[in-house]
Amino acid sequence: MSSNSTPQSDSISEPDPGCNHQPGSDFGISPKAGRNLKLLMAATFMVGLSMAMNMALYNNFLKVVLNGEPLKLGQVESFREVPGFLSAFLNGAMAFLPEPISAGICLILMGAGFAGYYWASGIGSLMLWSFISSVGLHQWMPLSGSLGLTLAPAHRRGEILGKITSIGAIGTVLGYFLIAVLAKIMGSGMESFYKYMYFVAGLMAFLGALLIFRVKEGKKTKPRSRLIFKKKYGLFYLLNFLQGCRKQVFVTFATFALVLNYSTGPGAMAVLLFINYLVAFALSPIFGKWIDKFGERKVLSANYLLLVLVFLGYALIHEKYTLYFLYCVDNVMFIFSMALNTYLGKIAPKEDLTGTLAMGITINHIAAVSVPLIGFYAWRAYGYEVCFLFGAVVVFLQFVAAQWVKDIPVKA
Numbered sequence: 001m002s003s004n005s006t007p008q009s010d011s012i013s014e015p016d017p018g019c020n021h022q023p024g025s026d027f028g029i030s031p032k033a034g035r036n037l038k039l040l041m042a043a044t045f046m047v048g049l050s051m052a053m054n055m056a057l058y059n060n061f062l063k064v065v066l067n068g069e070p071l072k073l074g075q076v077e078s079f080r081e082v083p084g085f086l087s088a089f090l091n092g093a094m095a096f097l098p099e100p101i102s103a104g105i106c107l108i109l110m111g112a113g114f115a116g117y118y119w120a121s122g123i124g125s126l127m128l129w130s131f132i133s134s135v136g137l138h139q140w141m142p143l144s145g146s147l148g149l150t151l152a153p154a155h156r157r158g159e160i161l162g163k164i165t166s167i168g169a170i171g172t173v174l175g176y177f178l179i180a181v182l183a184k185i186m187g188s189g190m191e192s193f194y195k196y197m198y199f200v201a202g203l204m205a206f207l208g209a210l211l212i213f214r215v216k217e218g219k220k221t222k223p224r225s226r227l228i229f230k231k232k233y234g235l236f237y238l239l240n241f242l243q244g245c246r247k248q249v250f251v252t253f254a255t256f257a258l259v260l261n262y263s264t265g266p267g268a269m270a271v272l273l274f275i276n277y278l279v280a281f282a283l284s285p286i287f288g289k290w291i292d293k294f295g296e297r298k299v300l301s302a303n304y305l306l307l308v309l310v311f312l313g314y315a316l317i318h319e320k321y322t323l324y325f326l327y328c329v330d331n332v333m334f335i336f337s338m339a340l341n342t343y344l345g346k347i348a349p350k351e352d353l354t355g356t357l358a359m360g361i362t363i364n365h366i367a368a369v370s371v372p373l374i375g376f377y378a379w380r381a382y383g384y385e386v387c388f389l390f391g392a393v394v395v396f397l398q399f400v401a402a403q404w405v406k407d408i409p410v411k412a
Helices: 031-066 070-080 085-091 099-119 123-153 152-186 189-214 231-261 268-294 296-316 320-347 350-382 385-400
Strands: none
Touching: 031 123, 031 152, 031 189, 031 231, 031 268, 070 123, 070 268, 070 350, 085 123, 085 231, 085 320, 085 350, 099 123, 099 189, 123 152, 123 320, 123 350, 152 189, 152 268, 152 320, 231 268, 231 296, 231 320, 231 385, 268 296, 296 320, 296 385, 320 350, 350 385
């Protein structure tokens, strides 16, 4: 799976609730905030394109470089998630920078890590470049989330975050389509194919950085908090921890199960992910409106109950195309994680947003660092199915915890 300014300033021009549909704005906010929002969307598109290329290539690339050894795959995956665990501390170290500058630096790091796979030749170099790209990605997540929450009018946050997600999904769809076509033309068995494609993925992230650097700061307010761990955000932290467990079970083990147990190549993975994000593009704005209309508790509860069935299906069903369907359903359900951010936006002041989002990512990645290693040992001892039975239990616990989410009305 998610940042402001100088010590004297907030990050982004303030949305003006009274300036609905001024010239130059398509979002019911001031023209300046609308311009910043469009730049954020354009950067999100480039990030989606870059990340899609990585996700379509990554597991097969590791299979080629590491010869498909599950324990080595787990070691690389765990090390790659360490920057997520450190997210709150890294965010605190960058708190003196304007939020758009921090975000641009993060995308440069992400791009450098992806491009660096061109020179990867074994587990050591894979860990190095994975770590660099992961630092950038995991800092981009809270920064982009905070930028979106800051720009969106309070009563339309779900809708606008849905639109941002939808724009990212367009870039993701394009990235998967590009890999699927090139894998067919060039042949995906060659290690050089993966390395050239990763170099291109790095360039896409660099372009995203250039776009986000153009976002202009606005109103001077309180400085951004450096490190936040407050009791009143305890439920947000708990849901993020469980989300980290659930995410790693499915993102790591579902993908590796398809690649290692069902011989799913990069072309087929690209097609699956292409379908996922094509659906995400269509549904993200709708899901966002549901969050605004029905509230976070109802939306999250329905999401978690459906996911219990998905995890049980992955554990008990061994027909490849049914697993493909479940894989797509789970990925689309990740859209609902934006409800955690809109919930935080209702209970936290703006100066707490980035620090709390970053702390949420750190807590999320306590699971992300440990689950791959433990899970691959369990996989080797009992088979991959046990990982998904554990995932079903985790998602049910998310459902229970979500019952404490309060539906807080927001004035239009």
